[in-house]
Amino acid sequence: EIVMTQSPATLSVPPGERATLSCRASQSVSSKLAWYQQKPGQAPRLLIYGASTRATGIPARFSGSGSGTEFTLTISSLQSEDFAVYYCQQYSNWPPYTFGQGTKLEIK
Amino acid sequence: VQVVESGGGLVQPGGSLRLSCAVSGLTFNSYAMNWVRQAPGKGLEWVSTIGANVVSTHYADSVKGRFTISRDNSKSTLYLQMDSLRAEDTAVYFCAREGEVDYYFDHWGQGTLVTVSS
Numbered sequence: 001e002i003v004m005t006q007s008p009a010t011l012s013v014p015p016g017e018r019a020t021l022s023c024r025a026s027q028s029v030s031s032k033l034a035w036y037q038q039k040p041g042q043a044p045r046l047l048i049y050g051a052s053t054r055a056t057g058i059p060a061r062f063s064g065s066g067s068g069t070e071f072t073l074t075i076s077s078l079q080s081e082d083f084a085v086y087y088c089q090q091y092s093n094w095p096p097y098t099f100g101q102g103t104k105l106e107i108k
Numbered sequence: 109v110q111v112v113e114s115g116g117g118l119v120q121p122g123g124s125l126r127l128s129c130a131v132s133g134l135t136f137n138s139y140a141m142n143w144v145r146q147a148p149g150k151g152l153e154w155v156s157t158i159g160a161n162v163v164s165t166h167y168a169d170s171v172k173g174r175f176t177i178s179r180d181n182s183k184s185t186l187y188l189q190m191d192s193l194r195a196e197d198t199a200v201y202f203c204a205r206e207g208e209v210d211y212y213f214d215h216w217g218q219g220t221l222v223t224v225s226s
Contacts, residue, residue: 034212036152043202043216044144044152055214087152091211095166097142097154 002026002090006100012108015078021103023071023088032092035064035073038102039084047086048073075105083107109133109215113203116220123193123224129186129203129217137181140164140206142213143188145199145222155201156188171197193224 003026013019023033031051036044046055048064051071061076075082088100111134115127129141143155156177157166165177176189186203200221204213 032210032212034207036213038152043218044204044213045216046207046212046214049207049210049212049214089152089212094211095154095157096168097157097211099152099154102151 001096002029002093002098004088004090004098004100006086006088006103008103009101010104010106012106013078014108015080017078019075019078019082019105021073021075021086021105023066023073023100025069025071025090027093028068029090029092031067032090033064033066033071034089034091035062036087036089037082037084038087044087078105080107111203111205111215111217113201113217113220116201116222118223118225119193120226121194121224124189124191125193125222127188127190127201127203127220127222129188131184131186131205131215134205134215136184136205140211141177141179141186142204142206143177143186144202144204144213144216145197146202146219147196147199150199153199158186160206190222193222195224198222198224 005024033051035048038044052064085102110132158177174192178187200219202219205215207214
C-alpha cells in the first residue's frame, strides 16, 4: 500500500498571500496524483489531477506540481473561500486508493 | 449534475444497512464508481470500487467480506450493502465517480451518515 504524507498538518496564512502545501508518497506514483478541497459539512471537490491539471472550473490561482514522490499544491493569492482542508490522493497503484491525512489551511 | 446518497442512519453493532447513490445529469454507465468514507473529525478513506462493466469490484481490507458494492446502470444508481457493522464503520459515506481521463474522483455526492451504536 502506498502511504501518502501531507505537511504541514495546519498552515496559517493571511488572505492575499501564497500558500504552499506538500504531499509525499512512500513510493513513486508517477503523475497520478490528485488534490481535493473540503469545507466543513461538504463533500470533497476535485481541484487538480495528473499532478498539475486543473479540474473544470478551478481558478488559475490553484496550481499543482511534482512527480514521482514529491508534490506541491500552491494557491497564489488566498481568497476567503480558500480556507479549508486539502487532501492529496494517489491513483497510480490501487487498490487501495490512498489519501493523505489532510492539511488544514486557516486564516492568519 | 446531481449525485445523491441515501440510506444512512443509526444501526446497532452487527446490523446491516444498504446505501444508495443516484446519479443524474452525468454519464454513469461508462465509468467506475466508488465509495469513500470519513469518520467524524478524520480524513478520507477509500472503501470500494466497481467497474463500469459491473463485474470488477475492489474493497478496502477493513470492509472486505462484510460490504458488497453493486450498481444498476439502467437506473444510474450505485449501492453499498453493509453487513456485520462495527462501531468503527461510523462515518459519512460519499459516492464518487471515476474521472474523465483517469482514476481520480471527479464528481462527489454530499454524503450520508452511518452511525453504528447500541
